[in-house]
Amino acid sequence: MRVGHGYDVHRFAENRTLILGGVTIPYALGMAAHSDGDVLIHALIDALLGAAGMGDIGAHFPDTRAEFENIDSRILLRDVISKMSDEGFSIGNADITLIAQAPKMNPHLPQMKKNLAADLQVGESRLNIKATTTEGLGFAGRKEGIACHAVVLLLESGD
């Protein structure tokens, strides 16, 4: 068994679509990013790579490469899952926390979970996604951006 943690932050920007966990969320602003800015999936990828001892998202998908510009982060996630499964890892469970003063995430969590369960090829019971505000404090509280933490347990053959 191996544990991994991922953390990512993106700032809000105009003329961008807000996409989290592969779900398009109606909101006036999206995330500034080289990719589609799915901060939830980026944190999850870093947790997976961390647990596997395989570096981080920027090492696998550099933001200097045109092929990753505006890319759907689910494509990156599926690529990481495929590499990890080649190394003999499978997912035990994942727990993800979005930190956002706005928008309200709860109505969108079930669809995020469905998307991620499909990409990770696990039952939804192995995933938990939740959201918290920071009670108005800090950059998230000022609605300048969204942060996300992810913790993943990976199983190896023999576990």
Ligand SMILES: Nc1ccn([C@@H]2O[C@H](COP(=O)(O)O)[C@@H](O)[C@H]2O)c(=O)n1
């Ligand atoms: N962006 C968010 C933040 C929070 N929630 C939900 O509201 C609950 C209360 O949030 P607090 O920060 O005041 O603890 C939280 O437990 C979530 O269920 C949300 O949907 N979207």
Ligand SMILES: C[C@@]1(CO)OP(=O)(O)OP(=O)(O)OC[C@H]1O
């Ligand atoms: C995903 C990548 C690649 O398009 O770009 P961004 O969308 O800017 O995201 P970030 O979380 O900074 O991490 C890694 C990047 O290389």
